[in-house]
Amino acid sequence: MRIALFITCFNDTMFPQTGKAVVKLLERLGHTVRFPQAQTCCGQMHFNTGYRVEALPMVRRFAEVFADYEAIVTPSGSCAGMVREHHTTLAAQYGDARLQSRVRDVALKVCELSEFLVDVLGVTDVGAYFPHRVTYHPTCHSLRMLRVGDRPLRLLRAVKGIDLVELPEADSCCGFGGTFALKNPDVSHAMLADKVRAVQGTGAEVLCAGDNSCLMHIAGGLGRLRTGVGARHLAEILAATEGDVA
Structure with a gap:
């Protein structure tokens, strides 16, 4: 192919x-x-x-x-x-x-x-290893436009060593929306604050998403509060193996 x-x-x-x-x-x-x-x-x-x-x-x-x-x-x-x-x-x-x-x-x-x-490809277990507590945020385009459903979660559940925890109100927008965050900063910040609280409530070490734009937005909020929660794109977690340094 x-x-x-x-x-x-x-x-x-x-x-x-x-x-x-x-x-x-x-x-x-x-x-x-x-x-x-x-x-x-x-x-x-x-x-x-x-x-x-x-x-x-x-x-x-x-x-x-x-x-x-x-x-x-x-x-x-x-x-x-x-x-x-x-x-x-x-x-x-x-x-x-x-x-x-x-x-x-x-x-x-x-x-x-x-x-x-x-x-x-018909796979969910891609041979990944990621020994961390992770929560997943489904971005708006993937959730509502592409309707990827639980595909990312199925892939993450098959990762060895992972502790995957559910994100409360996961389908709520993070407030990024490209230029929306620039044109409507107050609304965007309020939405981000809700998302950051939800992520913190999971006790996760790492926030995962399939879009780096939304991930960057949420990671910025987590970082400004010095929460210690990291951010990784889905691809990076799935690419990780036991031979990698976490």
């Missing part, structure tokens, strides 16, 4: 270790992962702030760069949702029939990491 890593511009810029973890994990499972260096932003920031026409060149580029791959894996529910749900909308609204067809074909091959592992 020809697998491509869609790392997303956010991860590439701020959390490259997450992309490396995806590659390490999939290679351990026996797959070769390609990294198309011509990839750029998926256009989510532009789309969400009303610059839809400006996002169209990114939609077109995405379809061109990833056209030849059988599977496109990304460690981001929000960017996977953008490609699968909104690229076709933009192509239909501002593109031509040929572009719509290309975009639709490529979008169907995009998988968020947990979807790819559980649904495409």
